[in-house]
Amino acid sequence: MRYEVFRQDKPGAYHTHCGDVHAPDREMALLFAQIQHGRRMQTNSLWVVPKEEIGEVDTDEAAFGGTTDKAYRWATTYNVDASFAEEIEASEREQAAEERKRGSDD
Amino acid sequence: MDLATVESRAEPRAFSPKHDLPEEYRTGATRMLQFHANSEIMGAYLEKPFIRQSPSLDRKLAFSAKVQDEIGHGQLLYRAAEALGVKTREQMLDELANGEGKFLNCFHYEMTDWWETPMIAFFVDGAAMKRQATLKNSSWEPYAHAMDKICFEEGFHIKHGEDVLRELATGSKREQKLLQEAFEEWWPRILQFFGPTDDQSTHHDFMAKVGLKTASNDELRQAFLNSYVPKAEKYGLEIPDEPRIHYDEDAGGYVLEEDDLDWEEFFAITKNDYEPGLNQIDTRAAAQEAVEWVRTSLDASDSPAAAAAGGD
Structure with a gap:
């Protein structure tokens, strides 16, 4: 097995x-x-x-997101300065990195 | 593992469900996680009406995404709590419905108007984020793992909240006036977010010793004020004269006159005894009851979902 x-x-x-x-x-x-x-x-x-x-579902069967424009749910969309709080900046940084990864898949 | 061993090993993410942990740790962590999970759910219910009430499609989409996220955070945290083996998820949801479950003070108040939304979506969430960032170092690994995902998502929530704040603050005279009124109403509640000062906090010492809390309420309140008072001022909000608050160079931070705050109301709230807030609890309880049939049918052994899961 x-x-x-x-x-x-x-x-x-x-x-x-x-x-x-x-x-x-x-x-x-x-x-x-x-x-x-x-x-x-x-x-x-x-x-x-x-x-x-182990159950599996992949991109052939499911839409995991990223195929429709959901800009409204990303921190990077909102043009306000996150540098006033370290933890908000960190979250924005993580989201930006994730967005770049998704972009490179296209 | 005995309590002394727990204290000596209380590093960030040190303990997972495979460890045999003493009851004091498990009940303390359960209390904290249940409170946190309940607060995610109750906060989501407070913002839910704005999926419809928001003034534009973009805002409706953002609030719908945010409410979805917050409910998800609640579910994550109930699982992290359940893994302690003290209470089941069903038990915690039932306690929230019947008024035993405790949650954040700010979510006991009603939010009815659009111009109030930044009070939750920017200030209260911002305060929560101060605490949550420190909980990435919780000694309970499932809690810290939940925080990784929650903190990842919160950046959108708070920046969106600030975007609404900016829009209202730079809007019409009427919008600015209504925003200021909402701020005056919510500001004292926001100041109470971190509770009374540490020497009155009954659980803090134990929770800090076993690594469940890594920052005190005083430290968090101070960090919050340092970040958010300048933001409020930047958008032209006037900090109300009372509760008195001033920046003290020597103390290196803001000093708050605690006696100016209504602690009688606060402590009634912490016991779920605050009359106007009961509606928040009852509304969610009614929603839980209304979808009981979904849970029942999912659990039923002859349901299609159960059959699929069972692989008969």
């Missing part, structure tokens, strides 16, 4: 997908995941999930 593996590099960080393993059961999957995915990269924790337990 195939298991997908998610690695967390340090406590408190997100578990992100890093690969998969073949294993007959969960216990072996945990062991193989350690050997194959937890040795080189800094690892604090691994999640292993049976492949068939």
Whole structure:
């Protein structure tokens, strides 16, 4: 059976997908995941999930947004100065970075 | 894990559902998260009417997106709370409906007119954002993860709120006058957002020790005033004479005469005993009841949704 593996590099960080393993059961999957995915990269924790337990929907089936103009829901749309508060500036920066990524997909 | 161990390990994002945490931590975190989640929901209900009432299509779209975001924030936070194993999401939603669930003081007041909207969408959300940015360092990892997403989205909310404020402040004389009146009505409530000073805050010490809070109410209020008083002044809003507030060079910040604020009303609100505010709670309770059939049909084992999830 195939298991997908998610690695967390340090406590408190997100578990992100890093690969998969073949294993007959969960216990072996945990062991193989350690050997194959937890040795080189800094690892604090691994999640292993049976492949068939993962649901997936992709851009062929769903409109994830970005196809219609929703400028009204982006901080960058509003022409007011966010520099008065560090946390608003940070949020705007994150949104701008996300917008650039979406733009480059076109 | 005992309490002393929790305190010694209380770093940002240190504890997750896999840790065996003492009851004091779990109940303290649940209280805080439930309050926060409830506030997201109640804030959304306050702004919901402006999906219809906003004066232009752009504003309607923005308010509709914002209300959608806030309800989503509530859901995120209920899950982060539920992961503590103290209360279920259903329990917390029921408590909010029956008047046991506590939430932010500002959301106990009615908001009826367009020119009031920046009071919530700029000032109150701005105050909330001051606190939320610090909660990215919460020791409860699911809380910090929820904050990553919430803070990402809030930049739009607050900049949109400021955009409405700017539009009204540079609008007609009538708009400017109505804006000033709304500001005078809401300003004392906004000042009370961070509660009374720290020495009266019963839970703070414990919450700080276990890393659930990383900034005191006083620090947050000060940071808020430093950012937002100049903004109010920039848009020509006059800070009311009372409650008295002045900038103190020596103290390096604003000094607020706390006794000028109505704490009797505030504490009635914190207990959900403030009569005019009960309507806010009841309105949401009625909405929860009205869509009960949706939840029931989703949960029913023979529903199409349940069958799809069950993969029979």
